[in-house]
Amino acid sequence: MPGQSQHSKRPGLIDRLKERHRLAQVVRKTFRKLAPLGPVPEVDAAAVGGPAGACELTIRREGRGFRLLLPNFRAHRHSRTCINRNAPTYLWWMIQAGPEVTESAGNYSDGDLPSLARFSFSSCGAAIPVPDFHFFRDRGYAEMRRVAEETALPWEARSTEVVWRGGPNGYGSLSTDPALAGNPRLLQRMALVQRCKGTPIEARFAPLGDNKHAQVMEAEGLVGDVLPNASWGGRKLALDIDGFTNAWGNLFHRLLLGCCVLKVESGLSYRQWYYGDMEPGRHFIPLCGPT
DSSP, X not given: OHHHHHHHHHHHHHHHHHHHHHHHHXXXXXXXXXXXXXXXXXXXXXXXXXXXXXOEEEEEEEXXXXXXXXXXXXXXXHHHHHHHHHHHHHHHHXXXXXXXXXXXXXXXXXSOSOOOOSEESSBSSSSEEOOOHHHHHTTTTHXXXXXXXXXXXXXXXXXXXXXXXXXXXXXXXOOOOGGGTTOTTBOHHHHXXXXXXXXXXXXXXXXXXXXXXXXXXXHTTOBOOOOOGGGGGGBSEEEEOOSSSOOTHHHHHHHHTTOEEEEEOOSSOOBOTTGGGOOBTTTBEEEOOOO
């Protein structure tokens, strides 16, 4: 029937309009984030097919401009957030490449979700790590470099206390039962705060806000107060422990502040773009992860 025919076409048209809006939104946000860095080449975006669930963002050079080739992410709010956040970073590095580089693909997740992309912000396998969103957003951690230069104390004037703050991020059980502190299925960061409880090492989660487990963890004494990043400029030692992938700016910040970093090994050994230039025993001290 005519009415049924028109009705059946309407959802397809609406879907296409919504898709066009989402693509335009990515382009606008990308342009807005790149504009402070100088002239931005022409950019557009198109939806492409591909393996279902692959977290892949492809950038293709077209003449003097670029095209973002994006997966269908309409039903995934987290994917939309990651693409809008990470597309400008991948595009910026592509702009810096020579004209012989005509296409590149990056994993728009934190590196822990499936992708066929060659590049990633964090990698535990064959994907090549590139400078991540945090490094790009903070302009190479320019403010932390300034703070470190102006406020970090001389080594002999620093405290020897070992303090850690971070979120309950990663994969594993979030049980607060201290009897499970040595269980390998426990979240690695939970194992850290459980094992350090009652010791001279003050390892606690940062305030958890509206996290649904906040009250339980606070009652167990696993949550500490907020500590500014710059405060590690007054400490000799700093802990670094991975979350879902790595701890992002934490390690770089501690190195800038002149800390001796105790880096806890994790099962998948995620690495960032600069890890290949670091040497155990020189830039950090490796520690076996909680087992």
